[in-house]
Amino acid sequence: MSKEPISGTKQRRRSDQVTLSQVAEAAGVSPITASRALNHPDKVSDRARHSVHTAVERLGYVPNLIAGSLASSRSRLVAVIVPSLVNTVFVEVIQGLQETLEAQGYQILLGNTDYDLDREYQLVRTFLGWSCSALVTAGLRHNQACHTLLANWNHPIMEVMELGQAMDLNVGLDHVTAGRCMASHLIKKGYRHIVYVGARLSQDYRAGMRFEGHKAVLQANRLAAPLVELNTLGSLQAGAEGLAQVLAHYPQTQAIHFANDDLAAGALLAAQRQGLRVPEDIAIAGFNGLPLGQHVTPQLTTILSPREEIGRLAASTLIQRLSGKAVEHRQHDVGFTLQAGGST
Amino acid sequence: MSKEPISGTKQRRRSDQVTLSQVAEAAGVSPITASRALNHPDKVSDRARHSVHTAVERLGYVPNLIAGSLASSRSRLVAVIVPSLVNTVFVEVIQGLQETLEAQGYQILLGNTDYDLDREYQLVRTFLGWSCSALVTAGLRHNQACHTLLANWNHPIMEVMELGQAMDLNVGLDHVTAGRCMASHLIKKGYRHIVYVGARLSQDYRAGMRFEGHKAVLQANRLAAPLVELNTLGSLQAGAEGLAQVLAHYPQTQAIHFANDDLAAGALLAAQRQGLRVPEDIAIAGFNGLPLGQHVTPQLTTILSPREEIGRLAASTLIQRLSGKAVEHRQHDVGFTLQAGGST
DNA sequence: AGAAAGGATGGTAGCGCTATCATTCGCAGC
DNA sequence: GCTGCGAATGATAGCGCTACCATCCTTTCT
Structure with a gap:
């Protein structure tokens, strides 16, 4: 008897990948025992487990996870x-x-x-x-x-x-609370003209939630809560742009609350390039606690989120x-x- | 005839997920036609395709990609x-x-x-x-x-x-060439005492290749090519540490060629915190062209890799x-x- | 009109694995 | 010795889908 496919039988195997049955045959056990030896080692005898593992090693068997997943639906x-x-x-x-x-x-x-x-x-x-x-x-x-x-x-x-x-x-x-927290901090520091700068808040809606918290605190303190919304998502470049917009639209601004540290750090670095003193001329705060913020001078005020x-x-x-x-x-x-x- | 499983038949379906056969039945076609309607839309009639899609929609069918992959081995x-x-x-x-x-x-x-x-x-x-x-x-x-x-x-x-x-x-x-390129730049700028700082070069061996290029250029110019190897992989913090080690071991260093921008930027920011002037007291170069490097002052000399x-x-x-x-x-x-x- | 060609459809048999149930075997307990 | 029990093993039948081949029904050409 040869191992040729019996003529008349549909033959579909395309890959010459080693199958579990071949491993089982080489190990002298049934396919199901080979399966158990690999997936539930405690359910087979030491002898079976060992001979299966040897055969796996020798044949270079790589389990077909797709077949396994289909059969087990896991x-x-x-x-x-x-x-x-x-x-x-x-x-x-x-x-x-x-x-x-x-x-x-x-x-x-x-x-x-x-x-x-x-x-x-x-x-x-x-x-x-x-x-x-x-x-x-x-x-x-x-x-x-x-x-x-x-x-x-x-x-x-x-x-x-x-x-x-x-x-x-x-x-x-809780992003609303985080926004409140930073806003409170800025007010406690004595700032009164505070602008929130975010990017695409309808998409990055968590930044929007932080703005909600921020706004609530400012309003509770009878302060205006202007918002500058940028079009590009967080990047250093966008932060510089945000700073420029704030200075243009709200010249008396004392502090900027940025939606994240990328923006904040970008603004801080841009401010320094322009000769603005931080925080004397403009205070800057961010969110996330990115390493970058801890390495700029002055160190960035931020909220550390445990990502x-x-x-x-x-x-x-x-x-x-x-x-x-x-x-x-x-x-x-x-x-x-x-x-x-x-x-x- | 009920739809109950015929007793005596092994029953294995655990999930009540809609199958392609159910879709086919609802659409009044065979399963294989339903399959074609979804995967080879051009191989079935408009009518069949439409009724299959309607049935898919109505039943909320989600194709089982595992079964499909097993059958097609793609x-x-x-x-x-x-x-x-x-x-x-x-x-x-x-x-x-x-x-x-x-x-x-x-x-x-x-x-x-x-x-x-x-x-x-x-x-x-x-x-x-x-x-x-x-x-x-x-x-x-x-x-x-x-x-x-x-x-x-x-x-x-x-x-x-x-x-x-x-x-x-x-x-x-080509990382060796990139290393050569930066080294040549530093020499052209007049620096003679140049240290390469990397982290775990045996792991991040591409940084090691850049060092090879760097070393070759320095040696061709009859210059020593000292190497400082750090233990932590690229981070701003590690960059500061690298700067400290260079200053301690090679006090006459004029320029540091860092394995990447994270390290370089960390060193640059650290240098500034310590009141060192860049590049007058110490020149700093990196690799990768990370945005951060373009936003610090002075702007970081680096090699832009198109990631x-x-x-x-x-x-x-x-x-x-x-x-x-x-x-x-x-x-x-x-x-x-x-x-x-x-x-x- | 009839044949050839091509498009649409369907029946069957797997893909490689594991769940399920059945069987075998060894051993303790009476 | 026999029953009962659990551990180890095996036979079988799918998991849900698509490749393959066969069939049927159009269309087009001579």
């Missing part, structure tokens, strides 16, 4: 959807997620929405098609279709960055849920820290 | 392996890849090696198990096992960042190969630009 993939990669904040969250998830044998499927909720919906659809074990997405806002899709999905959903009415799990911080911790905490909460344990706190406030530097 | 996944996410350089490459790949319906599977080649091997194994359509990895160096695995893999492999003897496709720049372009070019080359077209240039040198700022 994929060990975690979808991660962020609005941007340019913004280092999300990269740090991903970093935190990855550390923990990869250690547990999960792989990350990365999606980028570019701050577009329709794009998010498309990504979610695709990712559900991969039978992801869990989904992590930045933010609580989704479009209707996306919301419906996720609501009917029975796997863990982790919404990160902000706190609020989440679909399932939630790790983040990697968000990622790690999100990951470990997911791992807990995925391993069948109950999660007691479905919502976790990671808080923030006001870091007062010399810039205010 | 996954539309592209594995991307980078050594670090903290280093924004790789994030920008990913950004460039993602833009192009997502537009073509490919999804990115992200892996992070932490500059560890054994980790890379593990990731490659996992990713091959996902039947990825292609693999992108940063760098040309792999361990033996990884090399063997990839050599026997018959899908496009794209090695990015550096140029050289690649396994398949290659997009990058996003690497990503985009890598992606479009892959797309070309994946769509069956021949790729004429398997290697692409994206080059670099010396950007002379006030810091040297």
Whole structure:
């Protein structure tokens, strides 16, 4: 008897990849035992496990995870959807997620929405098609279709960055309070003419929430809360532009509250190039606690947000849920820290 | 006849997900026609295509990509392996890849090696198990096992960042030449006591290659080429530390050639905090052309590497190969630009 | 009009793996 | 010796989809 395909049989194998059956044959066990030896090592005898591993080694077997996932309907993939990669904040969250998830044998499927909720919906659809074990997405806002899709999905959903009415799990911080906090700080420092500068607040709506907090505090102090909105998302260049606009439209401004540190640092560096003294001529505050802000002179006043911790905490909460344990706190406030530097 | 499972039949469907067969039934066509309507729309009649799409819409069908990939042994996944996410350089490459790949319906599977080649091997194994359509990895160096695995893999492999003897496709720049270029610039500017500062050059070996170029130029000019190697990878903090070490060990140093802009900018800002004049007391140069370097005063002398372009070019080359077209240039040198700022 | 060519559709048989159930085996307990 | 039990192993039947081939129904050409 040859190993040639029996004529008349449909022959479809295209890749010459080693299969589990071949491993099993080489190890002298049945395919299912080979499968168990690899995936549930405690359920087979030492002898079987050893001969399977030897065969795997010898044949250079690489498990076909697609077939395994189809059969078990578990994929060990975690979808991660962020609005941007340019913004280092999300990269740090991903970093935190990855550390923990990869250690547990999960792989990350990365999606980028570019701050577009329709794009998010498309990504979610695709990712559900991969039978992801869990989904992590930045933010609580989704479009209707996306919301419906996720609501009917029975796997863990982790919404990160902000706190609020989440679909399932939630790790983040309260951006309104963060905005209030910085505004209070600026007022306490004696500034009265304070401008908030953000970029595309309808997209980066968390920056908008911080502005809400900021505005509430200023109004409570009977101060005006002017807003300058830029068109390009956070970058040093945009920060310089923001400074210019503030000086042009609100010449008596004493302090600028920027939506993030990229903008703030850009403005600070631009101010120095123009010979403006910070904070004497103009005070500058940011948000996020990027390393850059700590290295400029004067040091940037900012709010430290624990980004990697968000990622790690999100990951470990997911791992807990995925391993069948109950999660007691479905919502976790990671808080923030006001870091007062010399810039205010 | 009920729709209950016939007793005696093994029943395994766990998820109540809508399947293609259900869509087909609702649309009044066979499953295979429904499949074609979604994946090869030009191969079915308008009527069939329309009724299938209506049924998809009505039932909320989400294609099971795992099943599809298993059957077709094509996954539309592209594995991307980078050594670090903290280093924004790789994030920008990913950004460039993602833009192009997502537009073509490919999804990115992200892996992070932490500059560890054994980790890379593990990731490659996992990713091959996902039947990825292609693999992108940063760098040309792999361990033996990884090399063997990839050599026997018959899908496009794209090695990015550096140029050289690649396994398949290659997009990058010549780091040795880049190092030479900067060294020449410094010498042309009249500096004679020049120190190179890098971090973990055995891991970030591309920085090591730049040092090789740097050293060759200095030696050709009969100059010593001292090296200061730091233990922490690129960060502003490490840059400050590098400056301190140089001042301590090589007090007569006139210029420092840093392995990257993070280090250089950190040193520049630290120098200013200490009242050192740049470039009069100490000249500083970097590599990468990060925005930060362009916003400090004086502007940082650096070498602009086109990171996003690497990503985009890598992606479009892959797309070309994946769509069956021949790729004429398997290697692409994206080059670099010396950007002379006030810091040297 | 009839044949050839081409487009649309469908039946069947897998893709490589694992869930499920059945079987075998060894050993303790009476 | 026999039953009962759990551990180890195996046979079978899918997971949901698409490749492959066969069929059917148009269209076009001689």
